[in-house]
Amino acid sequence: MWKRIRITVLLLILATVALETWRAQRAATSWRDTLQVAVYPINGDGSSAAAQRIQALEADSFVDIEQFIAEEVKRYEVPTLQPVRLNLQQALNTLPPSPPERPGVLDSVFWSLKLRWWVWRLPTPTLRPNVRLFVVYHEGSAGRVPTSHGLQRGQIAIAHVFADKAMQRSNAVVIAHELLHTLGATDKYDPATLEPIYPSGYAEPLATPRLPQRFCELMAGRLPGFSAPPEQPRSLAQCLIGEQTAREIGLLHP
Ligand SMILES: [Zn+2]
Known part of the structure; x- marks a missing residue:
């Protein structure tokens, strides 16, 4: 009897989560309202270059991404005036959980759940975001940064970018790419x-x-x-x- 009740409750929770995920994904790609993206800068390597870059960020530091998406939405004749807004949040002092080194299906699922749990515990911005975007800055002296990820489930993106200001425009390409993954782009x-x-x-x-x-x-x-x-x-x-x-x-x- 108790076992049946427990299983029913668990199934109800799973169905609710699945329904919520489906609703969130539909809302994000309906292009009826502005897609709100909360942007959290993170110092990825503890370098002073990354700290300075984060310090210098302003509310309009990601405006070229908003403009790019707005132009493309218009080119596809979707009449949304401001399709995407990137809202800069306070920098975080913690890094998101690292992805599995050799991604098997189970490891990937477990990492995605860990990531969603990590995100869930962050302070919620005043404006409830559709997408949470973590921009992780690195000095990247060897010319490399870790691999970026964008997840449609949970609508979370982690973009690893270079702290050098000269890289801001090419960083925007990486950030926009990961952002589109959260909307279902492959x-x-x-x-x-x-x-x-x-x-x-x-x-x-x-x-x-x-x-x-x-x-x-x-x-x-x-x-x-x-x-x-x-x-x-x-x-x-x-x-x-x-x-x-x-x-x-x-x-x-x-
Ligand atoms: Zn990709």
Whole structure:
């Protein structure tokens, strides 16, 4: 008897969580209201370069991401005036849980649950966000930063970026890419070669000649051309949202 009640209660909780997740995802990609994104800066390596960069952040430091998405939403003829707003929050002194080194299915699920629990315990911003975006700054002296992640379930993105101010525009490409993952966009490059996948990873798949492409498809992350690996875009001005990504995030309907 008790066992049955316990199982029923557990199933009810799981169904409620699933329904809430589904509702949140639908609301985020309906493009009816402004998508509110809470941006939390984090010092990723304890460096003074990252601390200074975080100190210098202002309310409009992420405006090029808002403008890029607004332009693309307009290009897909969706009439939302301000589709996305990135609201800068107080910097955090803790890092999100590290992802598994060799991602198996179970490890990934466990990490995603740990991450959601970590996020749940953070102070809630006054404006309830649709998406929580953690921008982790690194001095990155070896020219590398850890891999970034964007999760549709829980709508959480972790973007690892360079503290150098000169990298701000290319950082915006990484941040926008992870943000779109939280809305359901998938990667459109071959992880082994980093080559954009044709046609979904090409911003202008019908262009002739096909190469080099003028723009980078944001979820492919690189400009298809003649170099290997292909070039990374220097800013969002070199990027577009391709048709498949537009479908995945609800801007285009088949
Ligand atoms: Zn990605």
